[in-house]
Amino acid sequence: MTNSIKSSTDNTQMNDSIQQKSTVTITEKVTKSLKKRHRKEKRFKIVGLLAVLFGFMLVLTLITDITAKAIPAFHQHWVKIDVDYKSAWLNIDDTAAATQLTNQMQTANYRKVLRNSIYQMFSTGAEKKLTRQDKRQLTKLFSTNAEFTIKDKLIAKPNYINKKIELWVKLDDDVDSYLKEDFPLGEAGLRVSKKQAEWIAKLSTEQRIDSRFNLSFFTASDSREPELAGIKGALTGTLLTMFVTLLLSFPLGVAGAIYLEEFAPKNRWTDIIEININNLAAVPSIVFGLLGLAVIINMFELPRSAPLVGGIVLTLMTLPTIIIASRAAIKAVPPSLREAALGLGASKMQVTFSHVLPQAMPGIITGGIIGIAQALGETAPLLMIGMVAFIVDVPTSILDSATVLPVQIFLWADSPERAFLAKTSAAILVLLTLLLVINITATVLRSKFEKK
Template sequence: MNKLTQQDKVQDVMSDSGKQSNTEIIAQSLKKRHRKENRFRFAGKMAIAFGFLMVSILLLDIGSKAMPAFHQHWIKIELQYNTQWLSIDSSDADQETLYAGDYRSVLKNSLYEMFPEVSGRRDKRDLLKLFSSNNEFSIRDQVLAEPALLGQTVSIWVLADDDVDTYYKSQYTPGKAGGRINDKQALWLDKLYQNGQIESRFNTLFFTNGDSREPELAGIKGALTGTLLTMFVTLMISFPIGVAAAIYLEEFAPKNRWTDIIEVNINNLAAVPSIVFGLLGLAVLINVFGLPRSVPLIGGIVLSLMTLPTIIIASRASIKAVPNSLREAAIGIGASEMQVALGHVLPVAMPGILTGTIIGLAQALGETAPLLMIGMIAFIVDVPGGILDPSTVMPVQIFLWADSPENAFLAKTSAAILVLLVFLFVMNFSATLLRKKFEKLGR
């Protein structure tokens, strides 16, 4: 009995030690698993932080380069509306006569009066280069609006040339040359600056002017208007067709070989390079149907063809996610298939449909290649008034400015990118509001 008791005690001790070792092994395994999970979570957080850091650096770089484009320098001069310089008889001057006046001579002679020390032909050319070439037209508009200015001497603010603007924004040293400003021009500018005749203002021309060869006159109004018109055409074509196709394929189409072929082709179209759609627009819409080049209508049609597969795929996924119980409940109270699809399924699926639509439109908003093929790379100065007027779009405008040699266009390129990003943010914000509204209706 004593031996058995001692053996039992030994076995109990051994079993207790075995249990303890198994517990320690399990605890160590759990610790190792937790360490792996923590490392994985840390790696995920670092990846997100790195992504945010890169985006922040990109936005800061674009923003820092864009800031100079939002302010511009103006010069105050004493302008003499001399009728002899204008070649106008003030006694019987009508609007047509005033329009044909020699306003460039008025500007030149007024500047020569302000700088009597400028005598040489070359120096006079250098003096005129300090002022924008558009100032004579601004002076003409002032005279047309107020003919009583004839014969008077008035202090007015005129736009500085882009070389002067760049000089003050980046390389300004009082009285010293910099950039494309020589020593004499720097002394003349310093004289004006000391007299308080040069000031920096918010650049409203950037938002109110169309494109121009002169950097100080170039603006985004034409490209922004063209973008809005093109996106409007794209939305009006792609959204109803894409949603209707998705509803038919999910709710009404029979499951057979033909629908399988359609689904495969839709998925393939989503992966087709965008320039192929541009070639399609060039070959069919312009060469076959004879539609005009470089208009928002053609651009909208081409971009809608490119956007349709994305909208259809996203809409089908959203419709498929609607519970069948909702369809069965609607059928149970006597609703037809059309009423079920349009009155019950579509409102519930609309948040996902809107998300897919915005993704497709955002992709179309940044496209350049298909629009280049249909001629929207043309130099367009006038602001389009409709979908059949020649125009360009913001991505193409950015592309054109980025290829320009003048330094002032670098800031305008970055500023246009910021405006495009703001436009994209507004689109997404509007989609979020609409999505929340439809989510409330779906409940």
């Protein structure tokens, strides 16, 4: 009996020892496993952080490069010349009556005044005689807009006839680029000859050249001459086109999402509509341009290059994006909210517009901004409807001919003139700024609806 009790006690102790060893082994394994998972989690966090930093660095590098190339577009060189408004050069009769004199000043020969005034300035001292080639190279130093500046000044001050005044005019884009590149004065460079460089050095020494903020970049429209080109026409066309797009796409997209998610019966036809909407979101944008050309312009005979047509085409392109995002936002609203409202006696319409829609509005606004941002940067569909045309006039309505900033950037990037490189980068900055303003506005609106 004693031996049996002793044997049982020994077995119990042995089992306890085995159990303790087993427990220690499992604890060690769990501890090692936890350490391993923590190391993996730490590595994943580090990799994620590096990925974010790398992406941020790429964006920062891109914006820095664009900004560095755009800076020259925001300042421009002007030159002060002595303009002699001789009536003989103007081909006007300074003894005529005031009304006749005003009419004559509208058609006077200002190009002759400009050239002869320039020749006078450089026909003194050692450079007493200018050859025909010298005169041709000398005239190329000044912008083609100089004669219009001379004209505007005389029309504003008719008493300048037969007087010599000092007037600031723009330099040619080649000279402007030459000065911005900081070439040694008097040395040939870019498209400036040795003789022209010497004339530029003389003007600089006499303090006749000044660098000013290029306000005309924002107040002028497109031009064949880089020193005269601006973004006002393209920016106005962009705003009008985006206005039409937002006015059409957002209400239609939200209405379509509400119907499909809240009211449409779940059957085969609804499934077909959903599949087509998802497929339309992946259709190349140029296809919508072809659709606009074939249907909107040819069938409905709407004007080409108009913001109205561009807005309709971009609406067709952005509708699938807005519908998909809006449906996701509506679907995310808790079903208990609908059930509670229905239980209190609200109708389906009241539940949708008084409870579901306000809750889904932040997500709907996000989807709308994604669609508008997509439309803001599109070029291909607008090329197909003629918004690539060279348009100087600033559009005043959605039916006027216009172009948009992405197309303007495309045209300038394809131009051979060096000065258009800076203009292209500056226009990209303006486009990015416009996109940033839209996103900030959307963020403010989204925060306002979330608080409500």
